[in-house]
Amino acid sequence: MQELVAELLKGNRRAAARMISLVENDDPQKRELLKDVYPHTGNAYVLGVTGAPGSGKSSLVDWLLKQIRKDDLTVGVIAVDPTSPFSGGAILGDRIRMQDHALDSNIFIRSMGTRGSLGGLSRATREAIQVLDAFGKDLIIIETVGVGQSEVDIVKTADSTLVVLTPAGGDSVQTIKAGIMEIADIFVVNKSDLPGADKTATEINTMLDMKNDQAWRPPVVPTVSVSNEGIYELWSAVQEHRRHMEDSGRLLEIRRERVRRELTEQVEYLVKNRIWDRVKEKIELESLVEKIVKRQKDPYSSAGDLLSKIKFYDQDSEEGD
Amino acid sequence: MTEKMIRVLVAKPGLDGHDRGAKVVARALRDAGFEVIYTGLHQTPEQVVETALQEDVDVVGLSILSGAHMTLVPRIKKMLAENGMDEVLMIVGGIIPADDAAELINSGSAEQVFTPGEPLDNITEYISSKCKSNMQS
Numbered sequence: 188m189q190e191l192v193a194e195l196l197k198g199n200r201r202a203a204a205r206m207i208s209l210v211e212n213d214d215p216q217k218r219e220l221l222k223d224v225y226p227h228t229g230n231a232y233v234l235g236v237t238g239a240p241g242s243g244k245s246s247l248v249d250w251l252l253k254q255i256r257k258d259d260l261t262v263g264v265i266a267v268d269p270t271s272p273f274s275g276g277a278i279l280g281d282r283i284r285m286q287d288h289a290l291d292s293n294i295f296i297r298s299m300g301t302r303g304s305l306g307g308l309s310r311a312t313r314e315a316i317q318v319l320d321a322f323g324k325d326l327i328i329i330e331t332v333g334v335g336q337s338e339v340d341i342v343k344t345a346d347s348t349l350v351v352l353t354p355a356g357g358d359s360v361q362t363i364k365a366g367i368m369e370i371a372d373i374f375v376v377n378k379s380d381l382p383g384a385d386k387t388a389t390e391i392n393t394m395l396d397m398k399n400d401q402a403w404r405p406p407v408v409p410t411v412s413v414s415n416e417g418i419y420e421l422w423s424a425v426q427e428h429r430r431h432m433e434d435s436g437r438l439l440e441i442r443r444e445r446v447r448r449e450l451t452e453q454v455e456y457l458v459k460n461r462i463w464d465r466v467k468e469k470i471e472l473e474s475l476v477e478k479i480v481k482r483q484k485d486p487y488s489s490a491g492d493l494l495s496k497i498k499f500y501d502q503d504s505e506e507g508d
Numbered sequence: 509m510t511e512k513m514i515r516v517l518v519a520k521p522g523l524d525g526h527d528r529g530a531k532v533v534a535r536a537l538r539d540a541g542f543e544v545i546y547t548g549l550h551q552t553p554e555q556v557v558e559t560a561l562q563e564d565v566d567v568v569g570l571s572i573l574s575g576a577h578m579t580l581v582p583r584i585k586k587m588l589a590e591n592g593m594d595e596v597l598m599i600v601g602g603i604i605p606a607d608d609a610a611e612l613i614n615s616g617s618a619e620q621v622f623t624p625g626e627p628l629d630n631i632t633e634y635i636s637s638k639c640k641s642n643m644q645s
């Protein structure tokens with residue numbers, strides 16, 4: 188395992204790929220790995236790209252990669268596609284649009300399915316970002332469909348967030364989830380070759396002008412991602428937002444907030460695991476369930492009984508630390 | 509602990525321009541609970557191998573209708589091995605004459621070859637059982 192981390196830090200692409208699988212599968216060895224990886228993180232800037240299905244996110248990322256590589260930055264891409272709720276399987280097709288970069292050794296692309304649990308995806312994405320960060324990528328782009336809470340959660344791990352809209356009849360502003368509008372640092376009106384693009388941009392601008400208390404006023408950038416129209420402007424907007432985040436101290440602030448959240452989650456994880464391990468060791472859970480089902484006991488007092496039986500309330504329990 | 513997800517790269521190396529068959533297989537694999545990485549048409553062997561590597565797949569499924577299978581399959585298999593991915597299960601689908609199929613399998617370039625008309629369930633079940641026994645060993 189230590190070897191895997193060493194290989195990752197040396198820039199071994201297979202090690203990076205395998206480590207992402209381990210975090211995605213929630214492998215038992217994952218925590219050890221991430222512990223060793225952590226000191227080598229904190230250098231990458233994270234750019235989130237979200238928007239409705241088919242709005243052109245992957246094509247935009249493809250063009251952005253071309254633009255970004257002119258600045259000689261190395262890039263990691265995490266492209267998330269929805270998992271089928273029926274089979275648990277997924278078709279991950281974002282790479283189709285990015286194939287020009289498949290052989291660029293400075294770009295690493297990884298597809299992910301949303302898989303099962305709410306919260307599980309944002310955890311997996313966050314950990315994959317750590318891996319790519321330690322792997323030495325300067326910039327990490329996360330593409331995700333902006334339709335559900337888990338996608339909004341993912342975007343919260345980004346330093347800058349692009350929300351991609353399209354002219355689709357002018358009603359796209361309404362169809363995008365309410366929570367998504369608030370997280371945009373930059374709005375992209377993609378498919379600006381289609382009719383209604385100006386109207387969509389105007390709608391967004393009007394909406395943005397109604398709130399004037401913001402330190403950062405999100406720009407609205409029209410793009411055509413089947414050609415490279417607006418891509419230079421979009422990349423400039425990203426860089427400007429980054430400068431704003433750095434100069435205003437906001438970047439440090441949100442990163443501190445992220446660490447706080449991470450720490451809380453880790454503590455909760457450890458506590459939960461420890462408790463359940465002990466519960467399973469000492470208590471026949473199924474027979475307790477049976478008793479509750481038969482109304483011989485109730486879940487409310489049983490939970491308390493359970494915790495006192497494993498001496499959860501007792502600070503000086505024999506297991507100590 | 510959940511079961512490890514099986515990841516399959518469905519790739520179309522070479523020049524032929526039909527990916528209907530590959531898409532049908534990709535969908536069947538999704539419906540059987542696999543994660544399918546689909547990369548579209550006209551992949552070079554280098555692109556296939558690099559994608560398999562970055563995506564850390566368990567299975568590479570090549571769809572080849574162009575007739576170039578006797579050069580493409582061994583080449584990709586060799587490059588996978590050179591990149592430390594000898595464990596990856598290589599399967600081939602397409603218009604492959606029986607003699608060629610036998611040679612690909614006997615030489616170790618492909619684990620299995622499926623030709624048009626093969627029931628999709630056979631393909632998904634084959635991958636399931638192969639991957640499960642690989643993980644246990």
Ligand SMILES: Nc1nc2c(ncn2[C@@H]2O[C@H](COP(=O)(O)OP(=O)(O)OP(=O)(O)O)[C@@H](O)[C@H]2O)c(=O)[nH]1
Nearest residue numbers: 239240241242243244245246377378379411412413
């Ligand atoms: N007319 C027009 N079509 C575009 C533009 N950008 C992308 N498209 C098309 O829109 C479709 C979807 O593009 P993708 O880049 O795959 O969109 P996406 O948002 O990544 O899609 P998902 O990942 O499936 O949600 C493709 O058929 C593109 O060719 C554009 O600027 N103009």
Ligand SMILES: [Mg+2]
Nearest residue numbers: 244245280281
């Ligand atoms: Mg996409």
